[in-house]
Amino acid sequence: MITQCKYCNANIMFVKMVSGKSMPVDFKPIKKIVKDPDEHVYAICDCYTSHFETCPYGGDGSLRPIISSTATFNDTQRED
Secondary structure, eight states: OOEEEEOOEEEEEEEOTSSOEEEESSOOOEEEEOOSSSSSEEEEEEEEEBHHHHTTTTTOOOOSSSOOOOOSSSSSSEEE
């Protein structure tokens, strides 16, 4: 389900992590090449970036931009 960030109005969706918690991610996936560490297999995957990393307000409504590394998650599932 697509929703909007209440701070920057970007399109986001929520994914359920392995822990069972939900996390907001940017709606548009990025393509990444992923290699299986035990096999010599490569795949192109749609990966979703945590919206906490890309929101100019850091997801907390502050006016200062947040500077941090980009985290992507390719082992999550969309919540419908």
